[in-house]
Amino acid sequence: MTDNDDEDTQMSADSIDFFIHVGHQPPRLVEARDDDLLEAVLWREGVALDADVHMIVGADDEEEGVDAEPLAPGLTVGGAGLKRHGHLHCQRCRRIQVSVNYQSRTEQETFSPTAPIRRVRRWAQKIFGLTGPAAGDFVLQLCGSDVDAGLQQRLAEFVRDHTCSACFDFSKEVTPQG
The missing domain is CATH 3.10.20.90 (Phosphatidylinositol 3-kinase Catalytic Subunit; Chain A, domain 1)
Structure with missing residues (x-):
């Protein structure tokens, strides 16, 4: 087993996959570690953030009446509450x-x-x-x-x-x- 095999195994064991939604584009499935900064994951995926873009975690099956609030900058994937197959929306619109x-x-x-x-x-x-x-x-x-x-x-x-x-x-x- 090589060092790269160890890294691949480690990444898979400690990572989750979730969907990133940007504007009206179809969602993309990405993989990240629980302790990765959200901004770093988005940058790696080519998603440009600016002051007008809100990051919002949406449940897979949102309940009636549930409206998620935008996340504060500087959160990790785990700190944002993202779970396996969760949804992170990067939107200019809060409502x-x-x-x-x-x-x-x-x-x-x-x-x-x-x-x-x-x-x-x-x-x-x-x-x-x-x-x-x-x-x-x-x-x-x-x-x-x-x-x-x-x-x-x-x-x-x-x-x-x-x-x-x-x-x-x-x-x-x-x-x-x-």
């Missing part, structure tokens, strides 16, 4: 203003950028009074398009051009007949 259109009505609410789309959909179902099995037939689509927002996707993936806002149409899902 995202969401508009949802349904029939002739538009409703707005603010959410954390880490909020999963399923949370926004639950809010829309409630605010528009859609209940029962039929409520599950509705999807959020980007305004003016036929692009469905996946329930597992994070709200920040739908923010463009530093607007800190997102717009969706609440539409009945089209299912092929066959």
